[in-house]
Amino acid sequence: MKYFKQPFYGWWIVGAGGIVQWYTSAVFWRGFQAFVPHILGTFGWSAGATGAAISLQRSESGMISPFVGVLLDKYGPRKAMAFGVFVTGGGFIFMSQMQTLWQFYLAIALLTLGMSFGTFIVFVVTVANWFVRKRARALAALMSFSAVGGLTLPILVASIETFGWREMLMATGIGFWIIGFPATLVMRKRPEDHGMLPDGGPSGEEIAYAAKHGRSSMVREHAITMRQAIKLRFFWQLAIVTSLGQLVSSTNLFHFSALLEYGMTTALAASAAGAVAIGDLSGRAGIAILGDKYDKRKMLTIAMLMQTLGVAGLAGINAEVLGVNLGMWPMPFFVIFFGLGFGSSIPLRLSILGDYFGRTSYGSIVGLTSSVNALFGAGGPLLVGLIHDAEGSYRLGFTTLAIVLTISIPLAMSLEPAGRVAAKARQLARRNYQDRNQFEPPS
DSSP, X not given: OOOOOOOOHHHHHHHHHHHHHHHHIIIIITTGGGTHHHHHHHHOOOHHHHHHHHHHHHHHHHHHHHHHHHHHHHHOSHHHHHHHHHHHHHHHHHHHTOOSHHHHHHHHHHHHHHHHHHSXXXXXXXXXXXXXXXXXXXXXXXXXXXXXXXXXXXXXXXXXXXXXXXXXXXXXXHHHHHHHHHHHTTOOSOGGGGTOOGGGSOOHHHHHHHHHHTSOOSOOOOOOOHHHHTTSHHHHHHHHHHHHHHHHHXXXXXXXXXXXXXXXXXXXXXXXXXXXXHHHHHHHHHHHHHTTTSOHHHHHHHHHHHHHHHHHHHHHTTOEETTEEOTTTTHHIIIIIIHHHHHHHHHHHHHHHHHHHOSTTHHHHHHHHHHHHHHHHHHHHHHHHHHHHHHSOSHHHHHHHHHHHTTHHHHHHXXXXXXXXXXXXXXXXXXXXXXXXXXXXXO
């Protein structure tokens, strides 16, 4: 009797992590913008003060990320995630009871600490450890859950208006515990620790093909340490490209408020901001199909170009240019290209790091890259919020970001191929070895 083949365990990790990613995106990464107008209306805080809090969140996340990556490389994901889930749920509950600005900042700090240990980096590192040949596909599938979270923004907006923002924050915290704790039980560090190989090992057809052609079917992994990585130009060039993207994407906190300011109704603004997730999801799903087949550097260049067009579209809605009102025609650029560009750039960045540097220090390298990204991401909300307080409009802030983001396009286009980066890393390793041993007497 022939039994159904069990799916590779790595896909269970993708699914469990994806559900938590979806929920986190729905209530915070993409959904928190629904809470902002209500919180500002309740307390009368300025957009700059709120943007500064999110900038604090990005900065704190950047400081924590390298430590999370190192801990994951050393101890695995389960304990770190359990701690993160507990703190994140508590952070939302604490925020639901806040009365002062310093309590809001403290709540944001708690959420940052919890999410650093309980969400994104944990799942990315774990999934990348379980997949090599299908890494782009697996990471894109994982990241697609985040994009789906954006589709629920209109539901969250309606729920806040019906039940109140405090009640919804309380429910959000409890929901995080209900979803997050069971997901921790699925996490495993590496397939080799459980008698498996990455991707489930080569298929029978691949083994036969390899034997016929006299070569291995397994993808050769580079093994570059974090010490080597930070000495390579490629690492910093990629970090700057993706950080410029984070500078822009972190301002989604103000998308909903900006659309309201541009004259849209609440329902239309919520639908437009939420519709960005359709392009986002399409971008991530597209990388799941194409990411392991084509040059990721070229695809990243296209992603940054689309993201630039997207933020320019947001700045152009109902704008006056040379005495002509652009009306609503720039909105499709925002809804489609912003989502597509941002969505595809996330799994591309993560799979490029895996392809170039391997699994040896992947957690540490992702953590350090996320730290650089977070420093740029911290500047986005603060910049847009302060410009809004000074000018009374979000438009100038988003226009400035569109101009800055154009720098990422030639940088992405000129990234070096993986083989050349690996050769430079080996050369660095040999040079360091020679430097250490040049004064030792021959044996």
